[in-house]
Amino acid sequence: MAAELHVELVAADRSVWSGEATLVVARTTSGDIGVMPGHQPLLGVLESGPVTIRTSGGETIVAAVHGGFVSFADNKLSLLAEIVELADEIDVKRAERALDRAKSEADAAAERRADVRLRAVAAH
Amino acid sequence: MGAQLRVYKRRIRSVTATKKITKAMEMIAASRVVKAQRKVTASTPYATELTRAVTAVATGANDKHPLTTEAESPVRAAVLLLTSDRGLAGAFNANAIKGAEKLTEKLQGEGKEVDTYIVGRRGIAHYNFRERKIAAEWTGFTDAPEYSDAKQIAAPLIEAIEKDTAEGGVDELHIVYTEFVSMMTQEAVGSRLLPLSLDQVAEEAGTQDGIRPLYDFEPSAEDVLDALLPRYVESRIYNALLQSAASKHAATRRAMKSATDNAGDLITSLTRLANAARQAEITQEISEIVGGSAALADANAGSD
Numbered sequence: 001m002a003a004e005l006h007v008e009l010v011a012a013d014r015s016v017w018s019g020e021a022t023l024v025v026a027r028t029t030s031g032d033i034g035v036m037p038g039h040q041p042l043l044g045v046l047e048s049g050p051v052t053i054r055t056s057g058g059e060t061i062v063a064a065v066h067g068g069f070v071s072f073a074d075n076k077l078s079l080l081a082e083i084v085e086l087a088d089e090i091d092v093k094r095a096e097r098a099l100d101r102a103k104s105e106a107d108a109a110a111e112r113r114a115d116v117r118l119r120a121v122a123a124h
Numbered sequence: 125m126g127a128q129l130r131v132y133k134r135r136i137r138s139v140t141a142t143k144k145i146t147k148a149m150e151m152i153a154a155s156r157v158v159k160a161q162r163k164v165t166a167s168t169p170y171a172t173e174l175t176r177a178v179t180a181v182a183t184g185a186n187d188k189h190p191l192t193t194e195a196e197s198p199v200r201a202a203v204l205l206l207t208s209d210r211g212l213a214g215a216f217n218a219n220a221i222k223g224a225e226k227l228t229e230k231l232q233g234e235g236k237e238v239d240t241y242i243v244g245r246r247g248i249a250h251y252n253f254r255e256r257k258i259a260a261e262w263t264g265f266t267d268a269p270e271y272s273d274a275k276q277i278a279a280p281l282i283e284a285i286e287k288d289t290a291e292g293g294v295d296e297l298h299i300v301y302t303e304f305v306s307m308m309t310q311e312a313v314g315s316r317l318l319p320l321s322l323d324q325v326a327e328e329a330g331t332q333d334g335i336r337p338l339y340d341f342e343p344s345a346e347d348v349l350d351a352l353l354p355r356y357v358e359s360r361i362y363n364a365l366l367q368s369a370a371s372k373h374a375a376t377r378r379a380m381k382s383a384t385d386n387a388g389d390l391i392t393s394l395t396r397l398a399n400a401a402r403q404a405e406i407t408q409e410i411s412e413i414v415g416g417s418a419a420l421a422d423a424n425a426g427s428d
Contacts, residue, residue, distance in 0.1 A: 008173065012271040012362065015169045030343040043180060044342030045351045069352065071177045073339070078173045082271060082355075 003037035004056045006076045009063060011084040017061065023054040024077055026070050033070075041073040048112060050087075050120040051079060062087040064120035066113060087124035090117045126405045132398035136391055143387035149212070150380035153373045156267070157307065160370035163268075164304065167366060171359050178356050180339055181349050182320065192320045192349075198295035200237040202259070202284055203228055203314075204277070204361070206301040206368040207247030208266045216302060216310070216375035217246040220368075223312035224300040231298070239284070239294060243277065243365070259284075269369055274362035281361075282354050285318055295319075297357070301364040302371035308378070310371035317360055320353070 007024060009017040024035045027049035035042065046068045053061040068081025099114035101107075182192055205224040207217045224247075228238045239259040242248050244266045251258050260280050265273045287293025297318040303311045341348050 008169065010169045010173055012167065012170050012359065013163070014166045028342045029347070033342065041339045042342060043177060043339045043348055045348055069174075069177055069348075069355075070342075071173070071180065071339075073180070078177075080170060080173050080177070080355075082275075 004075075005035070005037040005039075005072075007053055008076070008078045009051070009053070009084055010078060010080050012082045016063065016084045016086060017053070020056040021053045021077075022056055023052075024079075025052040026065070026079065027051075028070065035070075035072055035077055037075055039072055043071045044069065046070055046079070046081065048116050050116065050123050052123065060124070062120050062124045064090060064117045066116065085117065085120070087120045090121050092118070092121055095121070126401065128401045129398055129405060132394055132401055136394045136398065139387050139390050139394065143384055143391065146380045146383040146387060150377055150384055153377035153380060156373040157370055157377060160268070160366060160373055161304070164363070164366045164370055167271075167359075167363060171363055174352070174356055174359050178320070178352055181341070181345060181352060192353075194319050195289075195295040198236055199289050200239065200294045201231050201296040201298060202239045202241060202281060202294040203231070204241045204281065204297070204299045205243070205247050206266075206299070206364055207242065207244035207250075208368070208372040209245045209263055210267070211246060212379060213372050213375040214379035216372055217244070217250075219312040220300060220302050221247055221250050223314050227298060227300055227314040231296075236296070241277075241281065266365075266372065267369060269362070269365035271358075271362055274358050274365055277365075278354065278358040278361050282357060299361065299364055301368045302375075304367045304370040304374065307374055310374055317357055318353075320356075 004020040004022060005024070007017070007019060007021045008015065022036065026033055026035075026044075027047045028044040029047055030044075033042075033044065046065055048064075048066040051063050051065050053063070055061060064085045064087070065079065065081045066083040068079065068084075071078050071080075095114050095117040099111060099118065102111035102114055203224055205220060207220050211217065224240070228240070231238050240251065240256070241259050242251060242261045243263070245263050248258065248261045248263065262273070262277055281297055284292075284294045285297055289295055296316060298314055298316050300312065300314040303313045305311055
């Protein structure tokens, strides 16, 4: 059996996902980072972007994360963010509409949020 | 029906209607407490993880961050008071306000100016009535606060703490809220959010003992701390808002329960009085008839 790490994906008002994984890829402010079991203790600031979790069952879980932190110690990885959405939960049509609206209103933050959602769905 | 009896009957009807209302309010509050408690539980994992991360950075990084170091001579402190928008909750708001006043007095005793920030109409009304200055106020979400509300509250507070005290900034941030201990016990507590006391944070995270891992910071310790501390404040405020909401509903439930009980007692004693009044009326009628017939008999006997 391959080595595993425990992942907690936590939003401000709920715990989104937790379980065992073999690889987690997240985007920090200084670039994408991949964490595998036995990584050295790490604490980083996340950019808004998709997070990919490869579970020990071989599945791939993608979530859109809007800002937040990643911390890893003792083979336990926590991903904290104010807003976390699993790719399954994202309504593509709504995100597309939000993207169009954000573009027409030149709302950079909203555009970025919608874009991250769509990319998370695409990567799924 | 006699006048006395009618008055009692009317009062019984009115108290019964009031009892129905308070009973309904009690049940609504009870269901809201459960909902609010569930929200507190749901927000716990985020708060725990965040606290752990703050402890890790603050102990791992040696540099002095304005949010973790105490000013040498603090001149101004901010007090955030959490009350509710609506009353009918017993001493809930009075206790929170009393807690804030005690803390304010203590801080002023230490020679600090105090800026008061208030959440909830009750607290605002209390301060406005006494014509005290309020630095900022928020209303409209105390029954079911969202994370965005906590963010909205935290923004000006963080701004104030980052500003220089000479320009109206503050050195310390205190929060007064009602802690939800249990369904029956809620306690107004005041605690210092900033500057962060690391021992206290470590105690909360339960990591006082044991060796902490040596973290690798991405991109750097200062940047991580810069990003982490505002989130930490937001999360603490969010937690306080949720606890305060749960406490308010619990206090309402208790107040309404005793109102319902009192209404029940009142109905019992009023019913007794009404029964006595009815009995007195009957007795009086009988004695009137008996007296009347006796007088008639006497009169007849006299004429014979």
